[in-house]
Amino acid sequence: ETGVTQTPRHLVMGMTNKKSLKCEQHLGHNAMYWYKQSAKKPLELMFVYNFKEQTENNSVPSRFSPECPNSSHLFLHLHTLQPEDSALYLCASSQGSQGAFSGTPLHFGNGTRLTVT
Amino acid sequence: EDQVTQSPEALRLQEGESSSLNCSYTVSGLRGLFWYRQDPGKGPEFLFTLYSAGEEKEKERLKATLTKKESFLHITAPKPEDSATYLCAVQADGSSNTGKLIFGQGTTLQVKP
Numbered sequence: 001e002t003g004v005t006q007t008p009r010h011l012v013m014g015m016t017n018k019k020s021l022k023c024e025q026h027l028g029h030n031a032m033y034w035y036k037q038s039a040k041k042p043l044e045l046m047f048v049y050n051f052k053e054q055t056e057n058n059s060v061p062s063r064f065s066p067e068c069p070n071s072s073h074l075f076l077h078l079h080t081l082q083p084e085d086s087a088l089y090l091c092a093s094s095q096g097s098q099g100a101f102s103g104t105p106l107h108f109g110n111g112t113r114l115t116v117t
Numbered sequence: 118e119d120q121v122t123q124s125p126e127a128l129r130l131q132e133g134e135s136s137s138l139n140c141s142y143t144v145s146g147l148r149g150l151f152w153y154r155q156d157p158g159k160g161p162e163f164l165f166t167l168y169s170a171g172e173e174k175e176k177e178r179l180k181a182t183l184t185k186k187e188s189f190l191h192i193t194a195p196k197p198e199d200s201a202t203y204l205c206a207v208q209a210d211g212s213s214n215t216g217k218l219i220f221g222q223g224t225t226l227q228v229k230p
């Protein structure tokens with residue numbers, strides 16, 4: 001497999017369920033990202049991990065819990081979500097940096113389409 | 118606050134009718150400006166990175182240019198397969214310690230045969 005792979009592609013869950021989204025990258029990168037894409041809105045950053053350390057949490061509600069066990073895998077654990085959390089959740093990876101990033105492109109997976117009922 | 122604005126929101130072209138998409142940005146300091154293509158049901162696909170004013174990059178019918186305030190994505194003689202949403206994003210000094218990109222809302226291009 002190449003690139004960034006996300007599973008599942010589609011997920012329907014009730015507000016009381018617990019589920020997890022999985023992301024795996026085969027690009028040898030050390031930084032991983034979760035973005036949320038809602039209709040008619042720009043991509044919204046949620047979390048950033050650089051060399052397995054969380055470096056950004058963009059004021060995301062605690063019902064979203066990220067986990068990065070190694071540089072190739074990223075999870076997003078979901079619990080007690082709201083209908084407004086329905087969206088496309090995109091994972092991305094990039095070259096990591098021990099200092100400042102300098103124009104490093106992100107490479108995205110195809111996302112998980114989440115519907116909360 | 119770092120911001121990215123794209124225009125128009127939607128663009129309809131006839132096959133072969135050249136046009137340009139605009140991306141205006143306001144950032145503390147630009148580390149890189151990125152163009153992506155997104156097809157329905159898929160993630161954004163990386164196209165170009167531009168680093169400094171005056172820089173240009175080309176790929177097939179697409180050409181990206183950069184000034185100190187905006188970037189243009191020129192589409193020459195488009196084909197129906199160029200139909201997609203084109204996203205512009207910036208990496209700024211304020212976020213250089215995380216690598217995050219700040220995105221515009223996109224331009225949805227439809228090319229009719």
